[in-house]
Each structure stands twice: as structure tokens, then as C-alpha cells.
Amino acid sequence: MVTKDMFGEPSDPPASAADRVAALRDELHKHAHSYYVLDEPTVPDAEYDRLFQELQALEAQHPELASPDSPTRRVGGKPLSQFASVRHAVPMLSIRTETDTEASGAQNFDTRVRKELGLAESEPPVEYVAELKFDGLAINLRYEDGVLVQAATRGDGEVGEDVTQNIRTIRQIPLRIAAPTLIASRTSLPPGGAELARGGPSRRSPSDISVPPVLEVRGEVYMRRDDFESLNEKQREKIAQGAKGEKTFVNPRNAAAGAVRQLDPAIAARRPLSFFAYGLGEVTPKEQGGPDFESHFQMLLTLKSWGFPVAALTQTAQGASELIAFHQKIGKERDQLPYDIDGVVYKVNSLALQKKLGFVTREPRWAVAHKYPAQEQMTTVLAIDVQVGRTGKLTPVAKLAPVFVGGVTVTNATLHNEDEARRKDVRIGDTVVVRRAGDVIPEVVSVLAEKRVRDAPQFTMPHTCPVCGSDAVREEGEADYRCTGGLFCGAQRKEAILHYAHRRAVEIEGLGDKLVEQLVDANVIRTLPDLYRLGLTALAGLDRMADKSANNLLEALERSKSTTLPRFLFGLGIRHVGEATAKELARHFGKLDAVMDATEEQLLEVSDVGPIVAKSIRTFFDQPHNREVVEQLRACGVHWTEGEPAARAPRPLSGKTFVITGTLPTLSRDQAKDMVEAAGGKVAGSVSKKTDYVVAGTEAGSKLTKAQELGVAVIDEAALLVMLAAPAA
Ligand code: IVH
Secondary structure, eight states, X not given: OOOBOTTSOBOOOOHHHHHHHHHHHHHHHHHHIIIIISXXXXXOHHHHHHHHHHHHHHHHHOXXXXXXXXXXXOXXXXXXXXXXXXXXXXXXXXXXXXXXXXXXXXXXXXXXXXXXXXXXXXXXXXXXXXXXXXXXXXXXXXXETTEEEEEEEOTTSSEEEBOHHHHTTOXXXXXXXXXXXXXXXXXXXXXXXXXXXXXXXXXXXXXXXXXXXXXXXXXXXXXXXXXHHHHHHHHHHHHHTTXXXXXXXXXXXXXXXHHHTOSOHHHHHHSXXXXXXXXXXXXXXXXXXXXXXXXXXXXXXXXXXXXXXXXXXOEEEEHHHHHHHHHHHHHHHGGGSSSOEXXXXXXXXXXXXXXXXXXXXXXXXXXXXXXXXXXXXXXXXXXXXEXXXXXXXXXXXXXXXXXXXXXXXXXXXXXXXXXHHHHHTOOTTOEEEEEOOTTSXXXXXXXXXXXOOSOOOOOOOOSBOTTTOOBEEEOTTOSOEEESOTTTXXXXXXXXXXXXXXXXTTOOTTXXXXXXXXXXXXXXXXXXGGGGGOOHHHHHTSTTOOHHHHHHHHHHHHHHTBOOHHHHHHHTTXXXXXXXXHHHHHHHHXXXXXXXHOOXXXXXXXXXXXXXXXXXXXXXXXXXXXXXXXXHHHHTTOBOOOOOOOOOOOOTTTTOEEEEESXXXXXXXXXXXXXXXXXXXXXXXXXXXXXXXXXXXXXOOHHHHHHHHHTOEEEOHHHHHHHHHSXXX
16 A cells, blocks of 8 residues: 555655665575575575565555566576576466465455456355465476477576476476377266366376477476475584585485586486476477466366376366365365475466466466465574483484474474584574474574574584493494484383394393383383392282283293393493394303403404494493493393303414505495405505505506505406405415
8 A cells, every 4th residue: 555645645665665775685595596596595585575565565565666676576596607598388377375364364355366257155156276386496398399408497587498308307307299199078067076096087098188389388397395304404414424525415305406507417317316396398389289277277187198297186176165164175185195295275277367467567367375374484583402312312302492394393403413403503593494304303404693692602513421321432434423322222222222232132921112102101110230129019000901911911020031142242232232242242251241352353253343343342341330331230140151261263364464546347336345344364555565455446546556556466356255254374
């Protein structure tokens, strides 16, 4: 509304409004550039939308402040200069957004449509198509004579970027439109509207419609949540291993946009992308033999029959009430969907009515987007805690000022691990963007560095377990710190007991998941020795514990006291010590005390034990709490027959130094290294006169040359395997 003075004349806008408009435009331009051009969003969408709507409202109130370069006049951002520009034959429009409460979003739309069409209240409901609003990026696919000739981003709606190479890597997108597959035709509407999954209504079977010479299909390129999670997991591993220039992605949309706008199509091809079709661009007109669709839904069914993915949840809906029902239904299912959506889209189904309704500026009157609560929001970090998981993994977690995101109130968000926390540089007091989508744990995706108010110190990972105080260690090449107090740590109690009681470990029959849960939660058991202090009275107090089962458990506990050293060692749950290693340790050392007191060097003499395993065993027994638990178990009567240490057989590669280079035919370099070390050999990183053998695979480079220069013996994998199998010289 235009402000009017007391005489009804428009007045000058207050200076503050003009200032605010200028500031908003400036800020929105910056965010849009970061988002569309740099693929590095600076604020969550919801925040951008708020600013955008504030600007829209101010411009509506003060038309005299209108300006052709306002972000409200644009659909998106500028294309990157590296890609060729594509002028869209038909502009790629945006849709009006309803962010109102559930019912009114659909209701307002229906009311506007009916009014524009001049429909009286007594007339039947308007038929709509209800779709999902996919959170990816819009793409125009151009087919000529059924062949994909060009794919372009939306860009600013008029001009986009030619990303054909990258789009071709998406398997879901047909490169050539196949012969139409048959879809059963339907002549009447099933009750409650037609779903695409069921085939839906159509007067003419879509399979009758042939592919026109020019066909532009529009839709959304997106990344599934599981694909996104595994992509980021891979990225985190690469970062942990020291890869330079790698980063994790903020959200699936960002990852998808980055892949589509990746200049190297080979990289794009490795990013798992998906596609849904939802509309058309330029199409051969019906006068020239093009298709004569009557409805949007019929068009979608036809696209489906031509091999384009169309979301199965798409359906027709009669009037506002069915749109509201759709909004509610999808709202409930949203978390379980395999991909992100930020709302639903309603479209008038009849193409004749769409034409009649037309457009307002850049938005069709026949479509609207009805949003859901945003999956990303801003909040502040109150503290950074470190949580310990059941298996001893330490995870830094940001404690947040409560924020409503993705439909729930979130107060904790994961920072994943030390590298991630460092890379994002999250600090107490920071304003951060939090994402919660689906059943995935909420995470801090980025920090708004410019909003940092005080200079809080950088986060550092503790080197002791916050739950039990044992050493926390991070092994080489691993992303996580782990608590080494497995037997004592409160966080790992349940896991430790279950592992100890396992059939292949000390074996306590009948002590399963549920019972351990109960015993620990009721505080009846804190550490392993407590198991042997259990009595009938304590057990009888538990839910669903009959006398008989209590007696059975006590008997099983009694039986478990008589065990073997390998079982006991395995049962301790030392990281990297599996059944086979436990057996080797027992065979080599004969006695438990000898294992507990062995140095890393001595442990390395055990076949099967490499440096990582040796270190892990040493660290475990260096924790006083772990030793105490072992002593108590022995005091409770757990026993086995101890043996004599095995005669120290010299190992085949003792005293020899190896360098491994190139790609070996069957072993990875790490595997070869572990095998050489387990056989008593050393593995060095570079070739010198001290090197005894260079094991060379394909594409061995400078190390091989160096070996030849120095006259060092060069062998292949097969020769190495022979040496490993040979008895020691
Ligand atoms: S229709 C003229 N349908 O939302 C109508 N758009 O502002 C043009 N989007 O960037 C769009 N799902 O990428 C339409 N089912 C859907 C959609 C959808 C997601 C995106 C689209 C565009 C934005 C519309």
C-alpha cells in the first residue's frame, strides 16, 4: 500500500524506508551472489526469504522506491563466465511462495484462482496437480528429434549456463528418448484424486503421443540424502588422510549445484545426482505436429512414459480441501523421503485454465509453492561438548540456543570430528547455520564469521575421555578420537559387557542386548566384575525377570568363569584385537601378565600384529582402570590354564627393509606394508643404500629409477608373496 498523507496525497517515503530498502538490496545481492555464483551460501534460505519478503513488502508500500535492479526483479543470479551462456527459448520463471499457516496457504491460492476465473461459490472445485517442491536446482533439457542436445541452468531466468556435459552424466536423464512404454490409460478419476504412481486419468493414453521434434523438459537436479551423506563421509575421510583442497558440502542442494556447475565433467560424474521432471519449456506447437496436451497431469504422465523420472507422490487434487490434505500428508512423510523438499507446489491442472490465468510479472497465476518449516536456521553456540559413543568414539557437539528447524526444536548439533570442527572453526558464542533434514542428526553446517562478537578460543579436542578420564587417542589416517578405557568407561559399558558375554568371547548364555540394557540402566552393573557379584535379589527386581531365567543367568555366569586365554583376551574388546589376533597373542605370550606388560616392540613380534595393533594393545593396558577391571575379574574367579610362551621363531623378513611403490596387482600398498611388518620386515618411504628390496607395481615412478641407480633389488608382488611364505632363513 502507498503511504498517503492526511490530504490523501502520496507523501515522500520516510528516509528510514529508503535506507532500509537500499540496505536490504545490498545484502540480498551479496547473498544471491554467494549462493548462485559461488555456490557458497552465506545465510540459510529461510533468512534470505525473510529479507526478500521484507524488501517486497517495503517496495509494495513505496512504489516510488522501485528500481529495475532490485533483487525482487530477478529470478536468480548471473551465470559464471566459464560456461557458455544459453538464452532460454521460453524464460524459466519462478513461482510465488506461500509461507502462511498450513490451511491458509492452499486456501489463499484457491480463492485467488477462483476469483480470477470468475467462479461462483456454487461452481465445482478447480482441479489441481499437487507436486513436491524439490530442493535442488532447476534445469532445462533440450531434445531435438528425441536426442538430448543441450542442458542449461536457470541462471537469471532469461540466460543460463550450458552444463550439457555434466548433465549427461546423470543416469536418470535420457540421452535419447526411448520408444514410449505403455501406461494403462484411465478414463475416470479414482476417488480422492489420481496419483501418478497409479497411472492417473487421461482421455488419451500417453503412449499415443509421439515425441515432438523440439522438446524442452524442465525439472530439478538434486542429490538424495543417502548419496549426500556418503559423499560427505568420503570427503571427511579424504580430509582426515590429509588431502588438500577437499571440503565437505553444506547440504544436498549445494552439493548438487556444485556438481552441475563443476567445470570438469569427470568430477561431476563422480557426484551422485538424480532428477525429477515437472514441466516443459519450448515444444513444437501443435499446429506443426507437436503434442496437444489438455492438462498438466497428462503432460507429466507422458513425460513418464517417455522415460523421465516424475515423482510418484505427484497427484491431482480437487479444490482447496484436497490441497490442504496433500500439504499435511507430505508434511508427515517429509522426514522419511529419500530427498530434501522445501514445500509442495500446487498447479492448476487444465492447460486452458492456465492460459486464461496467465502471469503477474515473472510468476504464473496458476501455480504456487507452499513451504514447510525450513531445514536450515541460524542460532548461536552456547557451548561445545564432547560426547562419547557406545564404541568409544568422541564426537564434538555444539550446544545451541534452541531453534526450530526442520519441524522440531534443536538444541544439539554434531560437529562430526576434530577436523570438521577446526575447518568450520566453530567457537562458543558464534552464530551458526544448523541443518536438520530427515532422520539425520542435526549438524552445524557453517559459521557466520562476520557475526563473531567476541574472540572465543578455537576448539580443541580433549586428549582424555570426558566420561571416564582415560586417554583418548586418534590413530593415523583416522578422523576420530577414541576413548581407550573400554572396560571402565561409562559410555561404553553396554557395548563392553555385550562383547565380553559374546558366544565367541567369554560366553555368558542368555545375556543379550535387552538384559544388558536393563542391568546397566537400573545401575545394577557398572563394570564387568559387577556381573559376577549379581545375586538373585538384584535380578528379581528387574522387569520381566522370572526366577527361572534369573537362575539360568546365574548358572551361565558361573560357567563362564572357566574360560581360555584367547577368549578372555578377545572379550576385553581391545581395539583391533579380533579373535585371530587374540589367539596369536595367547600362543605367543602364554600368560596374561606377559601380554599386559609387553612393550610395543615385543608385541610386534607376534605374527598378525602390526604397529597400529601393537600400539592399541599397549595403550589399552596402560589405562590403570582397564588393568583394575582385569584384576577384579580374576579375583571374581575368572580363570584359564596359562601356557608357556611359544618358542621365538625367527620371522621370514626380520632385518630386511622394503620400499613399496606403484600399483600392485592384488594388494593395496597398505596391505603389503602390514604383511611385511607382520613378517618382521621394515617398510621405508624412500629408497636408499639401506633398502634391501623395492617392491614395484605398475606406474612405479622415481623410486624405481632410484632403486635401479643404486642397484637395489627390485621384485614384484608375486616374489614378495613367496618371501612371506618362506620359512625364516
Ligand atoms: S514449477 C512456472 N514445480 O522451485 C513454474 N518448480 O521458483 C516453474 N521447483 O527454481 C517452476 N520443485 O527449480 C516447479 N514441482 C516443481 C518444483 C519447482 C522445485 C523449483 C524450481 C524453481 C523454483 C520455483
